[in-house]
Amino acid sequence: MCTGRVDLAFILRAFSNGADGVFIGGCWPGECHYVTEGNYLALSTVHLSRKLLKLAGIGPERVRLEWISASEGSRFAEVMNDFSLKVRELGPIGNGAGMSEDGLKLKLDALNAMVPYIKLVERERLRVPVKSEEAYTQFFNSDAVERLFKELIADKFEICRMMALLREKPRSTGELSQILGLSPSDISRHLNVSARQGLVKFDATRNLIAAA
Amino acid sequence: MEKEFFEGEFVKRRADIESGDVMVVGAGISGIQAALDLAETGFRVFLVEKSPAIGGKMSQLDKTFPTNDCSMCIESPKFIECARHPNIEILTYTEVDRVRGEAGDFKVTLIKKPRYVIEERCTGCTTCVEYCPVKAPDPFNQNLSLNKAIHIYFSQAVPLITYVDPDTCLYFQDEKCNICVGACKNNAIDLHQEAEEVEVEVGAIVLSPGYEIFDPGRRNDYGYGRMENVVTSLDFERLLCATGPYEGEIRRPSDLKHPHKVAWIQCVGSRRVTPGDNSYCSGVCCAYTQKQVILAKDHDADLQATVFHNDIRAFGKDFERFYQRAENLPGVRFIRSYVSVGKEIPGSKNVTIRYSTLEDGVQEEEFDLVVLSVGLNPPRHVKGMADKFGIELDPHGFCRTNPVNPIETSRPGIFVSGAFQGPIDIPESVVSASGADALCSQLLAYRRGKLDKERVYPPEKDVSEEEPRVGVFVCHCGANIGRVVDVPSVVEYASTLPNVVHAQESLFACSTDNAQQISNTILEKGLNRVVVAACTPRTHEPLFRDTLREGGINPYFYEMANIREHCSWVHSRETRDATQKAKDVVRMSVARTALLEPLQEFELPVDKRGLVIGGGIAGMTSALSLANQGFEVYLLEKDKDLGGMARRIHYTLEGLDVQGYLDDLIRKVYKHSSIHVYTDTTLLDASGYVGNFTTTVRSGMMRREIRHGITIIATGAEEYKPTEYLYGEDERVVTSVELEEAIARGDERVAQAQSLVMIQCVGCRNEDRNYCSRICCSHSVKNALKLKELNPQMDVYILFRDMRTYGLKEDYYREASEKDARFIRWDPQDKPAVEAVEEEGRPVLRVTVTDPVLGNQLALDADILALAAAIVPSADTNTISKLFKASLNPDGFFQEAHVKLRPVDFAAEGVFLCGTAHYPKHITETISQAYGAAGRAVTILTKDSVVASGAVCEVKEDDCVSCGACISVCNYGAIAFHETPRGKKATVNPVLCKGDGLCNSRCPTGAITLKHFTDDEVFSQIDAALPASQPA
Structure with missing residues (x-):
């Protein structure tokens, strides 16, 4: 099993279970034991998960990937000590950012639910052509990817959370806007998209929106 | 029963004669490896050991250089492998009494001591x-x-x-x-037990009696035996070791206090011509001392370590970095000085050492503990042993070997491996053991497999209908785990976990009796899952999986919880937290076992042909050995002719006529009907896996596809083209190899030279190449001796940093010095300088260098300047590395699977390594390694099939949406679409799948799964790791 086997779902599962940080250790680029260079896939997973955490208002620095070979015991110790120190400084997940337990759960559940979709997006749009760490950093921080992320993932994430709320019970736009912390215009945009896809219906009598 | 007299004791004679194929005498690491390789090749082996247990000196060591792997931890799985191998009979506490007969038909009389x-x-x-x-x-x-x-x-x-x-x-x-x-x-x-005499018949004998350490008490000059706080380096190994006298705490003998100021004295018993000492260099002491310094600092970060040394001989692979690592630790001093042990301070029993440095002159300093870095002696009673076996010894008392085959003794059918060849380290001992296997196999190819026995396991129980019944075994690993982790409380905790029906502790879970106990418990308690909380699966998983098979359950129901590397070793000062962590780790493993599935390993047929890449001495020797063992071989060479680098070498230090030898070797290769030689050949492509490789080459104008079961990489190395010291600008500046060629062809310039200067370490031991090229010191000494032979009046200067004429080559260094070759040491901060000038009308190369003793500048006017240029990886190393998935080390040489115990294997199965492609080495070392690679390769070629892991990927077709994400990440080409009535679906070729699991993490629908590491199995561990907030 390679670092590239680390699934986005594993990382999210750990946070859902209350982990305050996730550390991934991999072989140095160019030193792949499988020659498949799966460590670059791990790098991509980590870049992506950091963007997702940021989107959810969770500190992206809670995920850390480091290259450490089997012979670098002392480096491993240094890195681990440093990471646990940093995570301690960040405080418990959610609380640190002033998030309620429910709010955090809603966000992580939405991300978890989106994993298959995110994998498709990654495959279609987020593969980095050049295998170098700088190229990955540049790519994932580029404006183009930022835009793509907003279009393809950020909106989906909000819709996901909205749908989760609506599946609980019908709610008003005001209520949705308040819980999700989004502007009414964003909510109505998401509602329009969802309605077109047949995901939501309007309960005109009570002026509430319900899951279809 | 007849009785006779042996060493003053009555001996019972056993009437029946047992037969086998090979007897291995001496069961240290070399003997063990020889026995295992022979047994795997299909020979029945008697492994004879004089002490009560197998293991030899390696079992007494704490860690091994330069990786600091735990010595016993990597050796002990091999003990069990020997004990379980149906082709190996271990005879401990047994000595050889007589040997009669000849190669192919020896009768050996053994005495089993009571x-x-x-x-x-x-x-x-x-x-x-x-x-x-x-x-x-x-x-x-x-x-x-x-x-x-x-x-x-x-x-x-x-x-x-x-x-x-x-x-x-x-x-x-x-x-x-x-x-x-x-x-x-x-x-x-x-x-009342009496000695017993046993007679056995074998076709060949491998001698691997190892070495004795030099006894510093004999000469009485280091205080050993007189001063309590003077110990040998082997004593110190035991002090460091967790199974040692103080459970891994370093305490000094006089008062059991922790010493804070420790001195090591190098070259004790070595590199001296005084009677009782050894003139040779023992080759291993520099590196083991650096290891001991690093380990001692690990034990006590404030410890002050001082090493008194002569040349630092960091000539092995990765040794230079290892030396730097030790030297750069705080509180560590390396002092170049001869020393004498002064006195023992009354009261404190501290020991003083007198030494001198250029800066401060003679000083006397007090130390809490003094470690003598003792050298390696031939085995005890070596003369008697030589007589028994009818073999000759060299003047030092080591085995006299064939000048072109260090594994052959003077008697046909008797081979030698390990340190009886001369002072060598563990990897070389292992290499020569595999080489001895190859030579036995050449001799006895006709009877291979005749006495072979198959291992029989109990039938595998079907547990698919059973609830999980987990057994947990928590290992103390002597004191390695037990000293930090509260093992009984982990056991108690484990027994409360879901599905656990049995939990217990073991002192060493990997010892034979504990492993046996695990398989017994599986049967007695009806276990269907086993967790061993101990060390790393890297070394011990195969052993415990095998133990499960012994217990009649599928080996994939085994799970290892690493509470040593991941816990006790890293949290040695936080015992309470470490115990909690050990519990967490065990809980995670137990959770995972519930989901484990039985997996089937599958057998793949083996193509019985070999491919050897590189037609130098290494490649040709391997190819010949494979062919002489009865296998067909393809030998590829990129040049038009065979011979490789050796074509430029004309003589060796020991006096071998290299060209004569080479011509003979080439003739043998061409004459052998089983060897197909392709010269002028380029590799185009390679695919496949152990047992079934397909390699495409272009040979001349022809494109060929070669099918083969194993690959040996012997692509050699090259001499660095210097850019320093006017090389390429002035034709009087040559490399060592060029000098040798010039001497060999009788170049007038060399013959007429009045003065010749050699500069060592050109292009290595620097920032660009942080390694030692190993052979250049001996090479320069060789050239110096040759020059002195041609013209005793010639002034020959060798400007060096450390003379690294390790092992028996030391004698030639001394000889060169005696013949007035002048050796001048230079410092990397103050390199020699070269300029072309005219001196009294004579054009000379003026070399200026600082005399380290006098401190002044010396100007040496040379007619020829020879640069000992580095050995660098050959140009096509990268291509071959990619084609055969054979990794490289940071210096660009091929990286073996394990530095100590798998020195000629690659991590990629079925691919082997020999010669200078591995690292620079001398011709005899190359030959030894070539036989070693051939020996290892034949353990695969003799088999009809190889077993592939069951942990491969699998597709649930219903879930596959044919997006191709899996195919795009699989570099092994193991996944392809195939047509089904419901459209294209991905399918895995399990033979090509290596189980990295990239496809699994990319699949959007969870249709493709890496068995043994499924999503659910990993989730179960994550959930178990953080149970407090586990989602309801």
């Missing part, structure tokens, strides 16, 4: 040890601690049975005590 314990009856329970009233120094712990008169040699001993030391047992003094006899419930103790 252990006073009946082997078949002893269970290793150690009740007798508890009852024994006699405490006596423990030889395994270098007599630093006490053991009983009856005891087991060491905890992981194979065989794990007791023996009685008649020198200390009271019964043998005046028949006063026989309490152990009554204590043994199994009636296993027989104090």
Whole structure:
């Protein structure tokens, strides 16, 4: 099993279970034991998960990937000590950012639910052509990817959370806007998209929106 | 039963004669490796060892350089492999008495010494040890601690049975005590046991008796034996070791205090011509001392370590970095000085050392503990042994070997491996063991497999309908885990976990009796899952999986919880937290086991042909050996002719006519009907896996596809083209190899030269190449001797940093020095400078260098300047590395699977390595390694099939949406679409799948799964790791 086997779902599962940080250790680029260079896939997973955490208002620095070979015991110790120190400084997940337990759960559940979709997006749009760490950093921080992320993932994430709320019970736009912390215009945009896809219906009598 | 007299004892003679194929004499790491390789090649082996258990010196070491792997941890799985191998019969406490016959048909008489314990009856329970009233120094712990008169040699001993030391047992003094006899419930103790004579027939013999350490007490000049706080380096290994006298705490003998100021003295007994000392360099002491310094600093970060040394001989692969690592630790001093041990301070019993440095002159300094870095001597009673076996010895008392084959003794059919060849380290001992296998196999190819026995396992139980029944075994690993983690509380905790029906502790879970106990418990308690909480799966998973098979359940129901590397070793100062972490780790493993599935390993047929890449000495020797063992070989060479680098080498230090040897070798290769030689050949492509490779080459104008079962990479190395010291600008500046060529062709310029200067370490041991090229010091000494032979009046200067004429080559360094070659040491901060000038009308190369003794500048006017240029990886190394998935080390040489114990294997199965492609080395070392690679390769070629892991990927077709994400990440080409009535679906070729699992993490629908590491299995561990907030 390679670092590239680390699934986005594993990382999210750990946070859902209350982990305050996730550390991934991999072989140095160019030193792949499988020659498949799966460590670059791990790098991509980590870049992506950091963007997702940021989107959810969770500190992206809670995920850390480091290259450490089997012979670098002392480096491993240094890195681990440093990471646990940093995570301690960040405080418990959610609380640190002033998030309620429910709010955090809603966000992580939405991300978890989106994993298959995110994998498709990654495959279609987020593969980095050049295998170098700088190229990955540049790519994932580029404006183009930022835009793509907003279009393809950020909106989906909000819709996901909205749908989760609506599946609980019908709610008003005001209520949705308040819980999700989004502007009414964003909510109505998401509602329009969802309605077109047949995901939501309007309960005109009570002026509430319900899951279809 | 007939009786006869042996060494003053009566001997029972066994009437029946046993037959085997090969006898291996000496069961240290070399003998063990030879036995395992021979057994895997299909020979029946007697492994004979004089001490009560197998393991040799390596079992006494704490860690091994330069990786600091735990020595016993990597060696002990091999003990069990030997014990379980159906083709190996281990005979411990046994010595060879007589050898008759000839190659192919030896009759060997063995004397089994009385252990006073009946082997078949002893269970290793150690009740007798508890009852024994006699405490006596423990030889395994270098007599630093006490053991009983009856005891087991060491905890992981194979065989794990007791023996009685008649020198200390009271019964043998005046028949006063026989309490152990009554204590043994199994009636296993027989104090009247007599020596037994056994006769066996074998076709060949491998001698691997190892070495003795130099005894510093004999010359009485280092205070050893007189001053309590002077110990040998082997004593210090035991002090460092967790199974040592103080459970891994470094304490000094006089008052058991922790020493804070420790000195090491190098070259004790080595590199001296005084009577009783050895003139050769022992080759291993520099590196083991650096290791001990690093480990001592690990034990106590404030410890002050001082190493008094002569040349630092960091000539092995990765040794230079290892030396730097030790030297750069805080509180560590390396001082180049001859020393003498002064006095013992009354009261404190500290020891003083007198030494001198250029800066401060003679000084005397006090140390808490002094470690003597003792050298390697030939085995004890070596002359008698040589007589018994009818072999010759060299002047030092090591085995006299064939100048072109260090594994052949002077007697046909008797081979030698390990340190009896001369002072060598563990990897070389292992290499020569595999080489001895190859040579035995060449000799006995006609009878291979005739006495071969198959391992028989109990039938595998179908547990698919059963609820999980997990057994947890928590290992103390001596004190390695037990000292930090509260093992009993982990056991108690484990027994409360879901599905766990049995939990217990073991002292060493990997020892033979504990492994046996695990398989017994599986049967008795009906376990269907096993967790061993111990060390790393890297070294021990195969052993425990095998143990599950012994217990009749699928080996994939095994899970290893690493509470040593991941816990006790890294949290040695936080015992409470470490115990909690160990519990967490065990909980995660137990959770995972519930989901484990039985997997089937599958057998793949083996193509019985070999491919050797590189037609130099290494490649040709391997190819010939494979062919002589009965296998067809393809030998590829990129040049038009065979020979490689050796075409430029004309003589060796030992006087071999290299070109004559090479011509003969090339002739043999071409004449052999089983070797297909392709010269002028380029590799185009390689695919496949162990047993079934397909390699495409272009040979001349022809494109060929070669199918083969194994690959040996022997692509050699090149000489660095210097950019320093006017090389390429002035034709009087040449490299060492060019100088050798010039000498060989009788170049007038060389013959007429009045003065010749050599500069060592050109292009290596620097920032660009942080390694030592190993052979250049000997190479320059060789050229110097040759020049002095041609013209004794010639001034020859060798400007060096450390002379690294390791091992027996030291004698030639001395000879060159005696013949007035001048050796001048330079410092990397103050390199020699070269300029072309005219001196009294004579054009000369003026080399200026600082004299290290006088401190002034010397100007040497040379007619020729020879640069000892680095050895660099050959140009096509990268291409071959990619084609065969053979990794490279940071310096660009090929990286073996394990530095110590798999020195010619690659991590990629079925691919082997030899020659300078691995690292620079001398011709004899290359030959040894070439036989080693051939030996290892044949362990695969003799088999009809190889077993592939069951942990491969699998597709649930219903879930596959044919997005191709999996195919795009699989570099092995193991996944492809195939047409089904419901459209294209991905499918995995399990033979090509290597189980990296990238496809699994990319699949959006969860249709493709890496077995043994499924999403659910990993989730179960994540959930178990963080149970507090587990989602409801």
